[in-house]
């Protein structure tokens with residue numbers, strides 16, 4: 427196949443140059459497994475009784491960090507590419523780790539592990555990279571302490587490294603100030619080990635993969651509106667988990683096909699859980715030609731094949747309950763907005779400030795360098811379309827989602843784009859450039 431899109435590895439892994447080529451995208455692709463679901467499969471398999479098998483696992487750096495942490499907690503786990511086998515011995519099978527648990531760049535690993543370890547009768551220290559050191563952990567430490575866990579860290583437990591000594595927990599009724607699946611999941615994983623009932627109420631519903639997967643492992647979880655409840659002292663039975671393709675990864679190619687001319691692609695087996703599919707709703711409301719076909723279930727998770735073709739987009743306002751349903755897709759949605767008619771205002775998205783980078787600033791500074799017109803605001807951004815992007819030097823700033831968004835942006839740039847610090851893309855999509863090249867046609 428003749429490639430019209432290529433990568434110069436200038437400094438081994440530090441920078442790549444993407445040459446614009448008036449390319450379009452064609453063909454069929456299955457993007458790697460869902461990151462959130464892959465983490466949870468390892469965690470729940472590790473505390474279940476018996477052998478859990480996982481197919482479609484994401485072998486990205488974040489999920490490998492989760493596997494390494496559970497190995498350090500004494501769990502035998504075999505992993506080969508997207509196949510994983512976990513030999514769970516129940517919650518009591520977890521052992522006090524002899525070394526610190528390295529969560530790498532993964533907020534999910536850090537926060538969910540804190541919840542899980544809050545109920546274990548031993549001491550553990552969790553640390554990660556420079557980005558993790560800046561991410562707030564008090565949002566989980568506060569409710570977990572109320573349940574009886576001893577948690578400390580920098581600035582009174584706000585920032586990693588975090589130390590936890592777990593023990594006997596009691597159920598709580600917690601009203602979370604943020605719609606966060608990591609907060610909700612950490613409390614549910616502690617609640618599983620607590621006396622009585624634990625409930626979490628959120629301002630709006632965040633991704634519900636933990637609740638769905640707990641059911642697959644035989645645990646009873648109840649939902650009433652924005653409240654989820656779990657009874658303590660339940661045990662998990664090993665199972666098989668088939669992980670859907672990650673909608674957050676698919677989103678990069680969806681937008682790439684929409685904003686380039688004469689493109690038409692099919693993305694297979696994509697997770698379309700309604701707590702994650704806000705990006706499809708937003709793009710369709712903007713006029714995107716996206717057809718959702720062949721709907722079916724992988725365990726308790728809905729999946730479908732997405733047929734996407736080039737579209738004329740019109741900007742809309744993005745705010746309220748849709749925000750947690752597309753929070754990780756806001757960088758790529760912002761790129762789509764630069765190529766759409768009119769103005770997009772994104773509101774109520776202050777959570778973007780506490781991701782791998784401050785994603786409000788990262789999106790605005792990097793896309794503006796390419797020629798976009800984006801004003802950052804306190805809780806989001808205002809994107810003025812339609813911009814002719816020029817190209818130039820940009821930086822992922824170490825954030826995988828910013829890196830992939832900028833690589834897609836280069837497709838519509840007049841001149842060459844140089845992306846610095848692209849290696850962070852391995853966090854969630856190790857073969858991103860190879861898959862991107864597969865879809866590019868002249």
Ligand code: SPQ
Pocket residue numbers: 461462463488531532533534535605606607608609611632633753754777781782827854
């Ligand atoms: O794991 P991490 O680093 O927090 O990953 C991110 C991402 O973009 O990959 C956020 F930076 O996704 C989070 C997501 O934003 C993954 C997640 C989960 O698996 O539970 C939930 C969301 O975070 P939150 O804080 O809203 O719960």
